[in-house]
Amino acid sequence: MNTIKAVIFDLGRVLIDVKFNQQTLKFFGVDSDTRDAEKILNKAFQNELFRKFNAGRISAKEFYRAFNKQFNLNLDYETFAQKWCDIFEPVEGMEELFLKVKQKLPVGVLSDTDVLHWNYCLKNYPFLRLIEKPTLSFEIGALKPDPICFRKAAQNVGYPPEQCLFIDDRPVNVEGARRTGMQAIVFENAARLKEELKSFGIIV
Numbered sequence: 001m002n003t004i005k006a007v008i009f010d011l012g013r014v015l016i017d018v019k020f021n022q023q024t025l026k027f028f029g030v031d032s033d034t035r036d037a038e039k040i041l042n043k044a045f046q047n048e049l050f051r052k053f054n055a056g057r058i059s060a061k062e063f064y065r066a067f068n069k070q071f072n073l074n075l076d077y078e079t080f081a082q083k084w085c086d087i088f089e090p091v092e093g094m095e096e097l098f099l100k101v102k103q104k105l106p107v108g109v110l111s112d113t114d115v116l117h118w119n120y121c122l123k124n125y126p127f128l129r130l131i132e133k134p135t136l137s138f139e140i141g142a143l144k145p146d147p148i149c150f151r152k153a154a155q156n157v158g159y160p161p162e163q164c165l166f167i168d169d170r171p172v173n174v175e176g177a178r179r180t181g182m183q184a185i186v187f188e189n190a191a192r193l194k195e196e197l198k199s200f201g202i203i204v
Helices: 022-027 037-044 048-054 062-068 077-085 094-102 117-126 126-130 147-157 173-181 190-199
Strands: 005-008 016-018 088-090 107-111 164-168 181-188
Touching: 016 077, 037 126, 048 062, 077 117, 077 147, 088 117, 094 107, 094 126, 094 190, 107 147, 107 164, 117 126, 147 164, 147 173, 173 181
Parallel strands: 005 107, 005 164, 164 181
Antiparallel strands: 016 088
8 A cells, every 4th residue: 555645635525514505405406305415416416507617617607697597586696606605514523634634744625616615615614725736626627536636636736646545425436536546535524534544644
């Protein structure tokens, strides 16, 4: 096993939790009573408009207009942006764990996200500003598990994939990372991740 020289985190449901609101669930075609996050995410990434926005192929204003039209809404742009971003909350223990890892190794983030969500998270979760070169789908034009994403994330932390540890809540993305040579962990919670990082010798 190669020595880990850098740790790359997913953003949503790893560093920051995601609690989809009812309007967003409707947009993804998911029953508003659904609490199965994996089902919601699978539906989300089947939504072509959502994929285009996350891949940076349409702007925030274009996405806003399409969203308004699809639901026959009359939201102004600022109200839409507020509602679209009103889905995040902290993951207990993850900021502390992130900072502990950063004291030892370079850290990165690899996230399928859009410009509105990223800017909101940067503003509201300042520890994310410590990531020097985030790898964001809307900037690189690709979504996980495309190998391009993992290779770019490795490049951004300055090490080959074989020396990077990737952490994501979705098994499909963890498998994608492993296929590019990364070591990878399926995230469950901060306590479990802490023990796994100890087993790699990253923290004590």
